[in-house]
Amino acid sequence: MFDAFIQGLMINLQFKPFIFMLIGSAIGFWVGILPGLGGGATLALMMSFIYTMTPQEAMPFLLGMYSVVATTGDITSVLFGIPGEATTTATIVDGYPMAKKGEAGRALGAVLMSSLIGAIFGAALLALSIPIVRPLVLAFGSPEMFMLTLLGLTCISTLSGRGKRGLLQGLLGGGFGFICSMIGQDSQAGVLRFTFGQLYLWGGLSTIPVMVGLFAIPEIVNLAVSGTAIAGDVPLGKLGKGVRQGIKDTFQNFWLVVRCSLIGSFFGILPGVGGGVSQWVAYAHATQSAKTDEERAGFGKGDVRGVLGPGASNNSKEGGALIPTIAFGVPGGPGMAILLGAFFVMGLVPGPEMLTKHLALTYSMVWTIVIANIIAVTVCLLFIDRIAKLTTIRGNLMIPFLLFLCFIGAFSSNNHYGDLIVLMVFGVIGCILMRYDWPRPPFILGFVLGRFAEINLFAATLRYKAHWLYRPKVMIILLITVAFALAPYILKKRRLSNEE
Amino acid sequence: MKNRILADGKLWISLTLMVIGATVALMAYKWPFRTALFPVSIGLCVFFMALADMLLGLFGKEEGLSPKEDAAGATPEDRDQKIAWRRTVGIFAWIGGFFLMIILLGFPVAVPLLVFLYLKVQNKESWRLTLILTGSTVVFFYGLFVWIIETPFPDGLLVRWLG
Helix, strand or coil: CHHHHHHHHHHHHCHHHHHHHHHHHHHHHHHHHCCCCCHHHHHHHHHHHHHHCCHHHHHHHHHHHHHHHHHHHHHHHHHHCCCCCHHHCHHHHHHHHHHHCCCHHHHHHHHHHHHHHHHHHHHHHHHHHHHHHHHHHHCCCHHHHHHHHHHHHHHHHHHHCCCCCHHHHHHHHHHHHHHHHHCEECCCCCCEECCCCCHHHHHCCCHHHHHHHHHHHHHHHHHHHHCCECCCCCCCCCCCCCHHHHHHHHHHCHHHHHHHHHHHHHHHHCCCCCHHHHHHHHHHHHHHCCCCHHHHHCCCCCCCHHHHHHHHHHHHHHHHHHHHHHHHCCCCCHHHHHHHHHHHHCCCCCCHHHHCCCHHHHHHHHHHHHHHHHHHHHHHHHCHHHHHHHCCCEHHHHHHHHHHHHHHHHHHCCCCHHHHHHHHHHHHHHHHHHHCCCCCHHHHHHHHHHHHHHHHHHHHHHHHHHHHHHCHHHHHHHHHHHHHHHHHHHHHHHHHHHHC | CHHHHHHCHHHHHHHHHHHHHHHHHHHHHCCCHHHHHHHHHHHHHHHHHHHHHHHHHHHCCCCCCCHHHHHHCCCCCHHHHHHHHHHHHHHHHHHHHHHHHHHHHCHHHHHHHHHHHHHHHHCCCCHHHHHHHHHHHHHHHHHHHHHHCCCCCCCCHHHHHCC
16 A cells, blocks of 8 residues: 555656646636636536546646645635635635734735645545545445445535525435436447437537536626626735744644644545535634633634634645545535546546555545645745735636637537537526526536446346345445435524524 | 516426426336336436425425515615626627637637637727737647647538638
């Protein structure tokens, strides 16, 4: 296993993978800084470039991009009080007041250094967890793998759906994703399903036009609707000269940073929870580190610990989220669901293979998170003044370029105009789902894992008939699934009864 | 109730999914067992879940509508919503237009044309900025997609008709 760990590093240090990782990191760097363009949507957009790449080149490219988005997203949160990413909202609470006080440099130094420590912590946890989860994954058969798909779908539905009907709508989205994955020639008997006489549909819907349509087109529409400068008219906070002080603060509060990294990784591992929750839990934990009431009152007004906590947790979550994604095909969040799509595009199947045959590649992901973040943080610290100016780019200038990337990306998956129609259809569906607050990640999970789930369901039924339902491991996963589905309702009821 | 059905887009989504679920299950029913197992199971699940969601939407407590909307049927944000709707239609018109440009002229012509027209017509940018950004797009497009990745772009219909 140690050999694979070193091989993973060697993969990243080869010329082409390293260059692709740098390109990916540069894109992620930019995307993180610009509010209005999410890491998930960009991940979907960038998937169109991986066709000509090997998995050893594509993973550093995609993960290099995705893992630095939260790092640079903090910059916009501190300087403008606008989250660069949805996962960097908690950084605003103390980061922006610090910027207004003229301590933006200190806040940025602190948030960037804590982000780096968080990323390294998350990656280390991923590396250490592989020997532990490997025997577990290898003990799973087709019935358990099918149940894991349902578990993932339930988790992501429970936590990404909103309101009373959230779970139901999430599951419906996942079901619709399953249905879309059935289009084309059936892999069991070769029967054509839902092709409506169209030759184009024989091979099924391509992942990239569907993902780009569902995630990137609604973001472009949002940019067009908001129609303003990316950072709005909010004045830029003063940078000051405190970057070094911010780095010092990080090491003075080292154990707080480690504890918040642990929180981020833990929430990353929980499927579907993601950074949206972990950043606030980390922030709450940071406030608890205050020893007196006076100290506690300083939070929200520019306490550096309020910046360190969310910064560390945001970046450590990616390493944690990769654990269930790689080992079980259960993504830790929307971004991981899209990354899972990239796995299938490259012919990689999550589960046992990723921990045996492709173990070196799995470890290269660990190294990508570490190296990409070291580079991103170093560049940020060196050129922070110039980077801050990037946020003044107007959103509507980017629209034609994003549109062109969407169309080229969709087209290059099959070099067929049909892909452009699929892109537009799913763009409309994405906008409708966004407009009515229906969660999109469950759809992607259902779509990406549809064939995988079908093969496992068929194999389980063929081998065990209906008896596979009574297998102990299946029943345990079923119980966990039910627990995940009911947990939000039980917690809400308990909270309401406590309030009464 | 009638107004509620018409106003709640979520109900329309549920209804659409009900129809899709039922269609999938019915179509798959005739196929051999190995082909039909997954579609029938999923189709039926989607049908019943969509039905449950619709019933919850119709007879459950109101969700998502603000009291102001309920009382007067209009909100102070209506004007903003109209602008948002107009801009949404506008961007979809650009998306549709770009698709037509690709079909008629092919990618190599449609891409710079889209960037130029969008910046000049929609954004009303200066000639200098428009030309710089269009030129950069041409360099990026040819550099990456034509020379490095070597993506085969077919000619547009108009180009083919004109020979």
